Amino acid sequence: METASRAPIAARSWAMLAVMVFGQAATTVVTVTPAFLIPYLHAEQGMSLARAGVLAGAPSLGLVLTLIAWGALTDRFGERRVLLSGLTLTVLAVIGSLLAQGFVWLGLALVASGAMSACINNASGRLISGWFPADRRGLAMGIRQTCQPVGTAVAALAVPALANEFGIHGALAFGGVLTLISVIACAFVVIDPQITAKQLAAVSSNPYRESGTLARIHAVSVLLVIPQFVLSSFGLVWFVIGFGWSELAAGTLVAAAQLLGAGGRIAAGIWSDAAGSRLRPIRLIAVACAALLLISAAFGAADWAIPAAIAYVLVSCVSVADNGLAFTAVAEIAGPRWSGRALGTQNTGQFLASGLLPPLIGAMIAAVGVPVTLALVAVAPLLAAPIVPSERDAHATANRTARTRRDGGAPRS
Structure with missing residues (x-):
């Protein structure tokens, strides 16, 4: 009886881990895409390497500025709300980068995309920590940590090809589409771990x-x-x-x-x-x-x-x-x-x-x-x-x- 009652919880835990890995990989694609656009921006659009480098670093600047704030919001409102709102805002920020005209506005939009995508960095770790018991938590968090190299590898393969075929807009949209899929997945799968009043006290x-x-x-x-x-x-x-x-x-x-x-x-x-x-x-x-x-x-x-x-x-x-x-x-x-x-x-x-x-x-x-x-x-x-x-x-x-x-x-x- 006890084993049977735990099986659905374990399955849900692994499902949420999978959604978090996908979501983190998707936002990684969003943040590293400008770096993989440097050759295209330099060769096809005549942008200097220095200016292209500024764009490449813009999402990371946004990340640094908002990581602690997103963490505080997660502590206050829970993982599900932060993930759904933050990832949705990330998609909107990517759309903003597609509509941006000129270097300055594009740079600001990329900063915004990085700032919004930071929502998942803390929330995913907190969610996994809450859903997995201590004797499986190291494995679960280790799997979660693979999302960044995987996302970077996906971007390295996809972004240059998309840029050559569809231009900068096609490359930027790729990360936005992946993030939109992760929003939908979070809506169906993610549930906050239950924390009792006694635990909070x-x-x-x-x-x-x-x-x-x-x-x-x-x-x-x-x-x-x-x-x-x-x-x-x-x-x-x-x-x-x-x-x-x-x-x-x-x-x-x-x-x-x-x-x-x-x-x-x-x-x-x-x-x-x-x-x-x-x-x-x-x-x-x-x-x-x-x-x-x-x-x-x-x-x-x-x-x-x-x-x-x-x-x-x-x-x-x-x-x-x-x-x-x-x-x-x-x-x-x-x-x-x-x-x-x-x-x-x-x-x-x-x-x-x-x-x-x-x-x-x-x-x-x-x-x-x-x-x-x-x-x-x-x-x-x-x-x-x-x-x-x-x-x-x-x-x-x-x-x-x-x-x-x-x-x-x-x-x-």
Whole structure:
């Protein structure tokens, strides 16, 4: 009887996870589309690379500006309302970009599309945390974290082809159509996890005031996003310029590393569920990332292309494995009243770090080369490892802020 009563809930949980993965992938297409339009804008419309780069960065600016606000709205009104309203506004913002006349208005519309699409970043994590029990939550969140590389891969394949066939409007509309489909799916599938009055009473305190645990996790994630960004953004440059590979061969290597990295996020989630810990795996991942960065740097300095490529793929997989673990830990520690804002803060720090890194890393590579840069970047995960909170600190904070919510609350049937 008990097993039978749980089966429909489990099926609904997986259905909502699927909808969240699709929705997050769809909004990822919206935000990365301008970046994949740079060659078209430059070659076909004569736009300078600098101006095209401004458009490419516009959605990310919108994301950074609104992540915490969307998290607060999720805490206040629930996941379903935020997802339906935010994704609908994203579709309207995409329509605005199709109607925009001139560079400035197009840029503002792209900022708006990024700002509205940020609704799903926190709401999806909060929803999954609420619907999945603790012993399956790492796996579920790991699957959720695959949506960004998948969305980026879809955009990389579709956007240039659509732009060449239908122009910029056809490329921009693609993400809007996918997001519209996700709105419809959310309307039929998404239900907020049920949080009882007793549970809410137990999480009235601000987890940031209780301890520095969440702040330490945010700091760790900012440090660990540095190697992620360097490897994904400058891997192509390294193998084309440093080893003389063709762009096709180097691009295939980078794409393979990204897709394998998506699998690494799922594997890390399964590992954390089996270990009953999110934080110990993060600490080990940080140390492994630093070691593999140094190995990659050594192979690069020795001009050993194939060993460097193997090390690059391995470190790329390891460097992204912590994402889902940190996201899950933040949601669990913050509790149902604060998880939206906490997840928004988590994402904001990572996006800010990624936005500030390009000129610094580019200048570093120009000055000392890729191998030395990789060795220097290895300092970031080495610094992150001792900052990872202990399990005792995490449990103490979680118990004070969500004492009765060990398994995320019973979902509404």
